[in-house]
Amino acid sequence: MDLITLAHGAGGKLTAKLIDNLFKKYLGNEYLFQGDDGAVLSLPTSKIVFSTDSFVVSPRIFPGGDIGKLAVYGTVNDLAVMGAKPLFLSLGLILEEGLMIPELERIIQSIAEAAKITGVKIVTGDTKVVEKGKGDQIYINTSGIGVINAPFIPTGRAAKPGDKILVNGFLGDHGAAILACRENITGDFISDCAPLNDLIELILENFPVHTMRDPSRGGLAATLNEIAKQSRVGIELWEESIPIRPQVKTLCGYLGLDAFALANEGKVVVILPSEVATEVLETMKTHPLGQNAAIIGEVKNEPQGIVYLKNAFGGERIIDMPLGENLPRIC
């Protein structure tokens, strides 16, 4: 049987075989072929963005994606929202003894495909194998380097009162897809896992963006809470304007979850001056990843550091930073 053994991570023959048969085969490029302890890179500008992310997801393959795609897009998106053009990635794998090699192969293929789509190169990598029971089949770390060409860098500190808040489509799809898999729920739940660099480039080239962030783990709730604190502003969301698929809403209702706290893997929150908001919205809609874009709220002077949701009846519910655990608070 083609299984990963401890020897695959020991640095000997089997490791070399793995590198040749999988990594070089699928991911190969001039940097990776150098085969040294590190990659020597030349960059077109001196201003770079460097970002890292680790990926642990169960199930590894889910509707709309897999852990490989996620590992590439995750870091690419982090670079893109910083206003950078992603160029290079590193790939660190921690494999659990007993992982089926064909499955690993599929993940590597998926990584290769994602790299190709986004135009990044995997330039360095590492593989370790842990004993059976000490890992969850596969963990992936990617670090990425991107270069900045844009005249300004969006930051979480730059949201201004009066700014509008936009998002490029339905929220919570990734979180819902993962939940549906885990809970064995049938229904139309597909992860939004996608590379945002192209869409973001389109926006940044044309508009003065203040703040941009991908609401991945912790969802919109976590992202906007961070921004509200960093920029010392209040954030008002309009319940009726926020795109959430009906099936996601229903699922959240069943599980007592807040869709705003569900993870996204192909969404970007854009905060920019009110004057250009509708134009940005139209522009986003011209892109395949922005068809369902919407203006979902507004930055306010106060209450500082607070995100709240306004509904049609005038009620205002605070969306706090998600705790990460569904503890009851009603006594």
Add this chain to the structure above:
Amino acid sequence: MKVSKKITVSGLVQGVGFRPFIWRIARENQITGWVKNSLAGVEILAEGKEHQIAQFIKTIKKDKPPLAIIEKISVTQAKKIYNFETFEIIESYRDKEGVLIVPADLPVCEDCLKELYDKEDRRFRYPFINCTNCGPRFTIIEKLPYDRINTSMQEFPLCPECYEEYKNPENRRFHAEPVACSACGPQLFLYDTEKNLIAQDDKAIYRVYKLLKEGKILALKSLGGYHLAVDPLNPQAVLHLRQRKRREAKPFALMVRDLVSAKKYVLLTKAEEKLLTSKIRPIVLCRRKKSSKIAREVSPDNNYLGIMLPYTPLHYLIMEHFDALIMTSANLTEEPIVYQDEEAFIKLKGIADFILTNNRPILRPVDDSVAMIHKNKPVIIRRARGLAPLPVKVSGIREGILALGGQLKNSFALTKKDYVYLSQYFGDLDNLLSRRSYLKGIEDFCNFFEFTPKIVAFDLHPGYFTSTLAEEKYPKLQKIPIQHHKAHLAAVVAEKRISPPFMGVIFDGTGYGEDGMIWGGEFFVALTDEKYERIAHLKYFPLLDGDDAVKKPWKSALSLIATTGVDLSENISKWEVAADELELAINRLSRQTLYTSSIGRLFDGVSALLGLKTIISYEGQAAVLLETRAQKEETGRYDFNIIDKFPYEIDYKPLILEILEDKRKGTAIEVISGKFHNTVVEMIVAVAEIVKKSYGIEKILFAGGVFQNRILLQKAFKRLQSLNFKPVVSEYVPVNDQGIALGQVYIANKLIRE
């Protein structure tokens, strides 16, 4: 030449008319300055010529009021000459130990009422009549000292007649800060929701009678905020109010004209009459008469009506034409009571048909207090008007502790030496307006009571807003997290001054436990004041989906049934829950990592499995329905086991199995519910017996929201007393989460690192 002297008179000089006496003789001797009560007795600052002051002091000794006893008069030189123009009495609002006493709002007094109805009186039918013994206080005071200039009455210069009364120490309106009359004081205005003026003053009141009789919804500005008034005899109007307020079934409070009117609708005990007519004038939950004509829609789920008596002159005038009116806080669900005039027109537009307002601003919103009578004593359910901001005396409590309270039904507390000041009620801190008003309330109290926090006590729950607040707002202070149910217990200990050893029975909704589980059915033993040991709890069962289990009692029912191992399908088939949602829940049960020992959830679960309520529309609804259906006279009970380990676990499985069996047999819900209540009482008894055997403990303290259930409270008291235990429950501090701030302060005081 002018001199300035500080004169301190000690002895029995307070409460005997001493200050008006000083005021009179100061004027006679051309002395300027002031007099006030102080720690030592009475303090005077007197300015005048040397011989005038000498004469003044001589007169104090010679002509003192008959009841006064002067022990000593000491005279010292004042720091400087202030050049006062007049001589004034200063209200200091400190008690004889120097502690600040900010008065709570008072209902209109008998004397003022007499004038209100007296055609000859110049304040005949004047809706803002008041005197030194009555009227608004906490709601109109901006800051101390309590002087007109520091109240929202500053906008109303006194007319000559009112000024005369205000300045005359012999008048009953002497220094009544909110004093006013129709010539100089606030006025009434009736508007439609577009802010078109419809009528003014007495004409407005007559119009209001008519509109209410027609079934209209009136918003009216009361003491601590706006009320919504509706005719409760008109079911159509009540339904209308429910729809507009988006409030499905939660009971509405009623205002009744007087006790005679009250008795048309409810049965009143002497204790209830006493509480209704007390200065607090709370809403009192009273048993509804079978013959009551009040529309069922007012309180569809239970057999009680929350009633209160009029407490402002305006209420008295309006109630002249009604035996009863719905008088419910004007707000949107979950939001704080509306109290600002501009806000009223925005917020109440979709709810009220007309708005009766006035131009006396409310500075601090305060809801009506809510209470019930248990064993002839009040049990406060909501501590607000008439009680806030009165302190609770806790001897030995240190100064400088700020307790942030809980998440819902929130209130906070702060300490001065030996006193704990409990705030009014703020509501759900997830609501933006509630959170704003809570934060504003903390600032307000700190200013008001000249308080600087040194230690912050808050709930252990990592997800309560108060935990974040403690971290973010008070990064440098010592912070003491306190377990929710221990705080519930300590609140009773603090209020009722209980000394150990004792046992605490905390039956509650949910609270974060020290083991990371969700507690709520807890027994603590305290052998010393320092330590509460968790000796027993309800056996843990899976808590499905956090707060969603609270909103959907069927989730608790499912957990309880599933963990007993019986066949699910026959027991859940009739629930009004989507099939896929139910299936999903069943699949996840075994994978839950969050467990609870909550008695609140046990009540919910039993209510749902009996089919009473599977999804609630207001907090506690499932339990309320279960209580309402219980047959009080039922003496039967179900079984349960006590698992012999530490802490003891009360195994609910036999109880659930027997209920299901009874249900299968077609036993009446009234009987099942009666037996269930008895069983919960027996759980208390069983643990109490163990504790008595091991530690000789007889004092059993009750707290937690579940004890708002009267049947449970009454039966538990009766049963424990029959076994010579001494049950205790709090009176003026709520058993629900509004009480925990007091408990937090109490425990923090013991844990402070010096």
